[in-house]
Amino acid sequence: MGKTKMDKRGRVLIPSKERKRLHLKPGVEFELVDTKGVLLLKPIIPKPIRVRSKKEVWDKETFLDAGEATFGE
Template sequence: MSESDDSADEEYGTARLNHRGRLTIPKALRDDLNLEDGTEFRVVREGGDIRLVRELPDLETVTRGEEWGAEAFRDAGEATFGGR
């Protein structure tokens, strides 16, 4: 199943383009996808449709012997560390 087929039938309401060309993604969808301020998207035109594709940050490889920075585990969360 491709990424675009994941929740193709799920609706989150409507969005309206404002006079400045801004579009607000419904809060329920932002919450479901963990979208935060500053999340970047590629805008793709498919015929008469518009598709927003979330840009994921590049992964950084850390090798043995290098010191890990403070942000090495910033997204690990409670599942990894049990809420410590």
């Protein structure tokens, strides 16, 4: 593991090597956990959305409907 500093505005940079190793992308949210004076940053991983269809035939329209239900128009 590397070292990092906190800047005047309270921001802490995570070294590139660690971001790549942990597959962290820009915009990821973290939960802050204080354990006896040690601050842990735990990435919040969104739960996947399950999409169901009663259609027995999976055509292009079915996939477009599923995408719209998941991500909006």
